[in-house]
Amino acid sequence: MLGLRHKLSLGFGGLLLVIMIIGIQSIVQFKDLGQSIDVILRENYRSVVACQEMKEALERIDSGILFTFLGYSEEGTRQIRKNEVAFVKALDIELHNITVPGEKEKAADLKTLYASYLQLSHRIENPSLPQDVRRRLYFKELLPLFQQIKNNADEILQMNQNNMHEANDLARKQAAAAQRHMYIFLFFGAVIAIAFMVFIGKWILKPINRLIHSSEAIRDGNLDLVVKAESHDEIGRLSEAFNDMALK
Numbered sequence: 001m002l003g004l005r006h007k008l009s010l011g012f013g014g015l016l017l018v019i020m021i022i023g024i025q026s027i028v029q030f031k032d033l034g035q036s037i038d039v040i041l042r043e044n045y046r047s048v049v050a051c052q053e054m055k056e057a058l059e060r061i062d063s064g065i066l067f068t069f070l071g072y073s074e075e076g077t078r079q080i081r082k083n084e085v086a087f088v089k090a091l092d093i094e095l096h097n098i099t100v101p102g103e104k105e106k107a108a109d110l111k112t113l114y115a116s117y118l119q120l121s122h123r124i125e126n127p128s129l130p131q132d133v134r135r136r137l138y139f140k141e142l143l144p145l146f147q148q149i150k151n152n153a154d155e156i157l158q159m160n161q162n163n164m165h166e167a168n169d170l171a172r173k174q175a176a177a178a179q180r181h182m183y184i185f186l187f188f189g190a191v192i193a194i195a196f197m198v199f200i201g202k203w204i205l206k207p208i209n210r211l212i213h214s215s216e217a218i219r220d221g222n223l224d225l226v227v228k229a230e231s232h233d234e235i236g237r238l239s240e241a242f243n244d245m246a247l248k
Helices: 004-069 073-095 101-126 130-221 236-246
Strands: none
Touching: 004 073, 004 101, 004 130, 073 130, 101 130, 130 236
């Protein structure tokens, strides 16, 4: 038979176990969520920013070329060189931050297209070429390359944004699953607590109340009263000791 100490330990131990399970589950779920968020910010977001920077740099290069057509060669050339560096830097980030299927091929195409664009833009910058030849090269060849590069960068950007949305949805699902698990564990914790309260009444409070009523009866002169010991724990031994006391 279980003693009173063991019964109390069993009840409180069950509650402690539920609390520990809830705590460990919370830690694991929050860790997984944290890792998911870290992936979103650290990987996909870098590619999104890199593509945006490439598009902005390409547009400024294009503006610089137009400046040279208008006679502002020095200003245009300075803007072109500055943004060529910015484009290459952003392209290098993208090439070393492949995170989704198909992105590697898109990034390689982007590098090839930009190499062709760079070669043609340097040719158009040459002031020794006739103006009409430079304009024809710009509108017939360079501008389509410009649009291809922008479209390619947009596609890579969109791929990473879609992956960010998917990762965000996954994080939300994990949060919802964690919430459901918490409700389940809280329910079981409440059931154990209620059961423990019921057994506390049966194991401890009911025998103690019986002893109280018996002591009141003996006080009133009923010395033949015998307290029934229903268990062999501390309460049962106390009942037996009470009967011995009443008998003597």
